[in-house]
Amino acid sequence: MLSNPSLTPPCNKDGKDEVNYVGRFAPSPTGPLHFGSLITAVASYCDARAHRGKWLVRIEDTDIPRIYPGSEDHILRSIDAFQFDPDAEIIFQKDRLNLYEAVIEQLHQQGLVYACQCTRKMLGSNHIYQGTCRNLDLPLEHQAIRVKVDDQEICFTDRLQGTHCCNLQQDLGDFVLKRRDGIINYQLAVVVDDYLQGMTHVVRGADLLDNTERQIWLGQLLGYPKLQYMHLPLAMNDQGQKLSKQNMAQALDLTQAPQLLQQALRALRQPEVDLDRPAQMLQQAIAQWDIALIPHCTELHGHYL
Ligand code: GLU
Numbered sequence: 001m002l003s004n005p006s007l008t009p010p011c012n013k014d015g016k017d018e019v020n021y022v023g024r025f026a027p028s029p030t031g032p033l034h035f036g037s038l039i040t041a042v043a044s045y046c047d048a049r050a051h052r053g054k055w056l057v058r059i060e061d062t063d064i065p066r067i068y069p070g071s072e073d074h075i076l077r078s079i080d081a082f083q084f085d086p087d088a089e090i091i092f093q094k095d096r097l098n099l100y101e102a103v104i105e106q107l108h109q110q111g112l113v114y115a116c117q118c119t120r121k122m123l124g125s126n127h128i129y130q131g132t133c134r135n136l137d138l139p140l141e142h143q144a145i146r147v148k149v150d151d152q153e154i155c156f157t158d159r160l161q162g163t164h165c166c167n168l169q170q171d172l173g174d175f176v177l178k179r180r181d182g183i184i185n186y187q188l189a190v191v192v193d194d195y196l197q198g199m200t201h202v203v204r205g206a207d208l209l210d211n212t213e214r215q216i217w218l219g220q221l222l223g224y225p226k227l228q229y230m231h232l233p234l235a236m237n238d239q240g241q242k243l244s245k246q247n248m249a250q251a252l253d254l255t256q257a258p259q260l261l262q263q264a265l266r267a268l269r270q271p272e273v274d275l276d277r278p279a280q281m282l283q284q285a286i287a288q289w290d291i292a293l294i295p296h297c298t299e300l301h302g303h304y305l
Pocket of ligand 1: 026027060203204205208
């Protein structure tokens with residue numbers, strides 16, 4: 001068990017109004033929010049609220065070199081413009097680096113992580129790490145930190161995408177939790193924060209499906225409770241590429257919030273909502289929310305910009 005009290009998730013003091021759904025929207029500020037991000041925000045919000053659950057927002061900004069100037073501000077303005085109503089203050093991962101370091105230390109004491117001095121070139125063309133530094137017992141400072149994986153299948157059943165499995169040792173090898181430049185990897189930060197924030201459900205884009213087994217593995221090593229996953233199909237542009245900053249996806253135009261909200265719900269194949277103030281539209285969407293209508297695929301083809 002963790003001894004540091006700050007590494008303990010929130011608990012329900014009187015146990016009376018137990019919440020059995022806590023969900024989140026966890027954007028990385030690597031660019032302004034685009035239509036694909038809006039789909040994730042809307043789906044995670046409606047799904048949480050339709051289950052009478054809580055919904056939190058977390059800014060995943062540990063990868064400082066990849067932060068795009070102004071995008072944090074655009075995320076926060078978007079939350080306001082679409083009238084999403086988070087149940088707690090928005091947290092920023094860059095303010096929580098000591099928590100991730102404490103978890104690395106805990107894993108180190110358990111012999112589950114080690115320092116690695118291999119360069120990317122040394123990994124070979126298939127990028128599967130062969131455990132070269134596993135038994136070298138290098139000092140942790142100024143080296144990448146990898147977590148050990150086992151030769152076993154990790155499987156989970158996604159609420160939309162069905163059952164997915166991966167043998168981490170055969171498909172990936174021991175993976176990085178902290179880079180040599182000191183940056184905490186997304187895989188670690190996401191697992192620690194989902195635990196500390198008491199998350200029960202993860203709703204996010206299907207581009208993150210392949211990360212899930214790594215996160216489940218880490219959660220298992222740390223003794224965290226299991227999560228439910230729902231990976232949403234990704235909005236694709238006219239060229240069949242997923243909307244992203246690299247593909248010049250347009251920033252959400254916050255003056256068009258009601259129209260964009262209506263389009264996001266249509267992309268998720270939800271029943272039509274009337275154009276209104278975003279808060280009213282979200283209420284209607286929550287009342288009508290039906291995940292059986294969301295396409296069970298990983299790509300949504302349309303004219304998404
Ligand atoms: N921060 C990740 C992203 O913006 C999402 C993480 C998650 O939902 O688990 O792609």
